[in-house]
Amino acid sequence: MLPAVSELTDHLGYWLRQVSNHVSHSFARRLAAKEVTVAEWALMRMLYGQEPMSPSRLADRMGLTRGAVTRLAGRLIAKALVVREFCPDDRRAQTLGLTAKGEAFVPELAVLADLNDAACFAHLSEEERRVLELILKGMVARLGLTAMPVD
Template identity: 55%
Template sequence: MADADISPLTAHLGYWLRLVSNHVSHAFAGKLEGRGVTVAEWVLLREVHDHRSISPSRLADRLSLTRGAVSKLADRLIDKGLLGREPSPEDGRAHSLALTADGRTLVPELAGLADSNDAEFFGDLTPDDRATMERVLKSVVAGCGLKTPPLL
């Protein structure tokens, strides 16, 4: 193939998606770091927030993570006082994860950071452009069968 036949990087949608994604993700990670939380920890906290308590195995399934990865994240969040383990109501040998009072206070603050990060990068889009972008991206996700939430 001749050099003239090689498409430039900028000819690929993936290039533009990655450019935007890297900047959005890096900015959000920095905002979370200021609150002492990683993106992966935020995702786990946000998922636990939607349940009164949830088993680590169910959480692993919902986040497409291994149980070991959930355990490591949970341990870090327990050490930070944001998550706690409680006996499972269904099985006394098992445990569930639940937010502590500090965790319940922090999650809405972190959600606000996510909202402001979104506004920072996408606030200049018209509502129609934003809806179109969301529709197109969701179509790609569905068409490719993508399921794993972005944790990094």
């Protein structure tokens, strides 16, 4: 006789993952139509309205490795959305910033994020939305989560 085990659906994590996957994949599809990934969007949003910053500072702010930021930046540089500038005093030092095209593109992508949120959460009342946000932010804090969810 096999021991009794809980059902997958008995776990809050199962339901959280169902919703998270739906929200994330829906947003990724919206961004893919604009030829941008979620990770690229996140990097661009971090640079938006900021002075150019070093890849290491950006990595710290996003909770990613410097290598991951460098790879993301490389893809965005190839799309003419981000520019890499080298310090004239130290060619090893560099900063990343949005190009004019990148700055103009971020608000367009932000609308997609807003539309995705509306499509996924519009059925919630303002109070339900506020409570859900408080619960999720509290869990993030208690678990010490710092990496930006980009994958």
